[in-house]
Every structure is written in structure tokens, then in C-alpha cells.
Amino acid sequence: MSQWLLEFEDIYYTYPGTTQPALNLLTLRIRKGKRCAVIGQNGCGKTTLFLLANGLYKPQQGSIRYAGKRLKYNRNALIHLRQQVGLVFQNPEQQLIASTVEEDISYGLCNLGLSETAISQRVQQILTQFELISLATKPVHQLSLGQKKRVSLAGVMVLQPTLLLLDEPTAYLDPLHTRQLAQTLDTIHGSGTTILMATHDLEWVYRWADWVFIIDRGKLILEGTPKNVFAQGDFLNQLQLGVPLRFQISSLLDEVDRSMTIEQLKNRIFQILNY
Ligand SMILES: Nc1ncnc2c1ncn2[C@@H]1O[C@H](COP(=O)(O)OP(=O)(O)O)[C@@H](O)[C@H]1O
Ligand SMILES: [Mg+2]
Structure with missing residues (x-):
């Protein structure tokens, strides 16, 4: 079995009615069992990546593979894919559809062919x-x-x-x-789930992620461990992303x-704190 x-691979996606691609030959691989973060400015393509990953959109070019198999877009394949690849939207209003909490959480299970007892358990x-x-019985x-x-x-x-997949949770x-x-998320990851999160919270990324992807204008431009990625301070500043304070202080202590x-x-501390 592959580690991915x-x-x-070379994913190109343009929204209908637009000319600029949202993803422009994006190549990116998620390793099993990792906690991954994807960062990048607003509009760089993070949400589009997620919507393609669980088959809500289809790329115009390139290939997407899940567990080694190329995605298929028929109804049954999509039901299976969406059970395997759970997407939590940034805005819960887009996610929650049923009227009560309990109904909402049961909703997705109804497509899986489980018995009523199994669903309720x-x-x-x-x-x-x-x-x-x-x-449980409260209106959403x-x-x-x-x-x-x-x-x-919970519904995912x-x-x-x-x-x-978590979009700016x-x-x-x-x-x-x-x-x-x-x-x-520690519990979820501990029970064997791989996680990919889009976020602007760099302090969180530094403490939490095993692997970081940086996307710019629909392309992957850098990836690595948080330590290696955040060591590229000048590059990150050029992208207006910056470097987590925690990382700057820990590098300073190393020095x-x-x-x-x-x-x-003292000068270095003032520099870090921008005085
Ligand atoms: N529904 C849409 N229709 C047209 N363009 C869109 C739509 N959604 C996103 N875009 C465009 O696609 C690009 C990537 O957007 P998005 O994936 O939402 O970025 P991010 O999540 O990183 O902020 C942006 O230029 C955005 O304006
Ligand atoms: Mg987004």
C-alpha cells in the first residue's frame, strides 16, 4: 500500500465564469496518519482544494487519487468518497441541514445502508x-x-x-x-485519522502540525515540517504570512x-517584538 x-497531481480548476484559475497546476500529497496544515493568503485556493478533495468539484485538468485510486464521479463512488474524506466547512451554516442536532448527525449515516439500530448507536x-x-433535540x-x-x-x-478536512476551524x-x-483533534488523530486543516493561525500550525503546505495563487510553493518551513522567514514575510512568535523565540534561544x-x-528581542 502506498504511503499517500x-x-x-497538476490540478487545474477554474470556476465557471472566471478567467483566473483558482488552482493552477497544484501538486500536493498527504501522507497517511499525519496532521497537515495548509496556509496561504485569502483567495490562494485552500477551500477549492478541499471541495475538489471530496468530489464536490471536478478538476478540469490533472488527477486526484484517494488511497491510490483515481476519483470517480458517479453517485455511488461519491457516497463512498465522502464517507472516507470528511469535510468540515468553515461556515457551519453551509454544513448543517436538518432541524435538530440529532437529526443532523444521523443524516449522513442514512446513505450508508446501516440498520436503524446501528445508526442510533x-x-x-x-x-x-x-x-x-x-x-440532542435542540433546533440547530x-x-x-x-x-x-x-x-x-460530530456530523462528519x-x-x-x-x-x-477542516476549513479554518x-x-x-x-x-x-x-x-x-x-x-x-488530538483524540481524532490518536484514533488513526489523518487530518488536513486550512488555517491562518500560525501559532497553532507551529505547535500542532507535522507537515505544512504553503499555497500561493493556486500553486504549492513550499512544504515541510513547521521548523523547516518557518525557518524561511524572508520568504514567508514576502508572502505577507509572517512567522509564529513561538518559533522566533525558540530560534533565538537556540542562538x-x-x-x-x-x-x-535585547536588540534581537526588540526586533522580534517590532519595537
Ligand atoms: N464560487 C466561486 N466562483 C468564482 N470564483 C470563486 C468562487 N469561489 C472561490 N473563487 C475564487 O477562487 C480563488 C480561490 O478561492 P478559495 O479557494 O476560496 O481560496 P481560500 O480558501 O484560500 O481563501 C479566489 O480567487 C476566489 O475569488
Ligand atoms: Mg477559504
Whole structure:
């Protein structure tokens, strides 16, 4: 078996009615079992990549493979693909369709040909895991944004996907909910799910990701471990992405040795903090 779970090769995608490609010969591979982050400016193509990965859109050129097999776009193949590749949209309003939490979470399972007992068992289990029992019968429109995001993730995880795609999951979350999400994702990853997340939160990327992809204008322009990627400070600054503070401080501590005077150290700290 190949080490790659998802492979994009020379993918070209242009939205109908536009001339600029959203993805312009993008090549990118996701290794099984990794926590991957994709970063890049707004409009660089992150969301388009996700929509192609679970078959919502079809590329005009290039090939997408999942578990070594080229994607097919007939109904049955897509049902199977979307069970394997779970996508959590940035905006939960786009994701949640049924009227109550419980109905919404059961919705995707109905396509999988499971018995009613099996469906209800899986739903109960996921409601417990995501601490949603008390919200089970609540109308979705009465939930807070954080709760809606949790329900969206639960509705995807109930299908037991092998690859979880998260489009800017920390957007609009407060620090408490961001920490809770980090714990939930640790559990999900710990049980064997590969994760690919689009985010602007570089501090999160530095602490969380095993592998980072940088996309610019529809192309992959850099990839590597967070340490190697963030070491390219000048390049990242040119892209207006910057470098996480945590990384700058840890590199500074690596440099601090007897030859660095206190004056030099102070200057470097002020430089990092932009004083
Ligand atoms: N529905 C759409 N119709 C036309 N153009 C779109 C549509 N969605 C996105 N685009 C364009 O495709 C490019 C990539 O967008 P997107 O994948 O949403 O980027 P990101 O998620 O990185 O912000 C952008 O130039 C954007 O304007
Ligand atoms: Mg986006």
C-alpha cells in the first residue's frame, strides 16, 4: 500500500465564469496518519482544494487519487468518497441541514445502508464523545456558533472518515473553544485519522502540525515540517504570512550562547517584538 492517502497531481480548476484559475497546476500529497496544515493568503485556493478533495468539484485538468485510486464521479463512488474524506466547512451554516442536532448527525449515516439500530448507536456514541447529549433535540438555529461548529464536526466524524478536512476551524472561536478543539483533534488523530486543516493561525500550525503546505495563487510553493518551513522567514514575510512568535523565540534561544552579549540579545528581542 502506498504511503499517500490523498494525491493531487497538476490540478487545474477554474470556476465557471472566471478567467483566473483558482488552482493552477497544484501538486500536493498527504501522507497517511499525519496532521497537515495548509496556509496561504485569502483567495490562494485552500477551500477549492478541499471541495475538489471530496468530489464536490471536478478538476478540469490533472488527477486526484484517494488511497491510490483515481476519483470517480458517479453517485455511488461519491457516497463512498465522502464517507472516507470528511469535510468540515468553515461556515457551519453551509454544513448543517436538518432541524435538530440529532437529526443532523444521523443524516449522513442514512446513505450508508446501516440498520436503524446501528445508526442510533453511532449517533448516541458521537453525541457523548462531543458532549452534545444535552443539545440532542435542540433546533440547530438556536445554537451558538461554537456549538454549531461542534455539531458540524460530530456530523462528519460519525461517518468515521479516514481523512478529515477542516476549513479554518478556529476562525471565530474564543481561546477556550480553540483549546477544546485542539483536544478533540488530538483524540481524532490518536484514533488513526489523518487530518488536513486550512488555517491562518500560525501559532497553532507551529505547535500542532507535522507537515505544512504553503499555497500561493493556486500553486504549492513550499512544504515541510513547521521548523523547516518557518525557518524561511524572508520568504514567508514576502508572502505577507509572517512567522509564529513561538518559533522566533525558540530560534533565538537556540542562538543564545556565551558569545551573545546582553545588548545583542535585547536588540534581537526588540526586533522580534517590532519595537
Ligand atoms: N464560487 C466561486 N466562483 C468564482 N470564483 C470563486 C468562487 N469561489 C472561490 N473563487 C475564487 O477562487 C480563488 C480561490 O478561492 P478559495 O479557494 O476560496 O481560496 P481560500 O480558501 O484560500 O481563501 C479566489 O480567487 C476566489 O475569488
Ligand atoms: Mg477559504
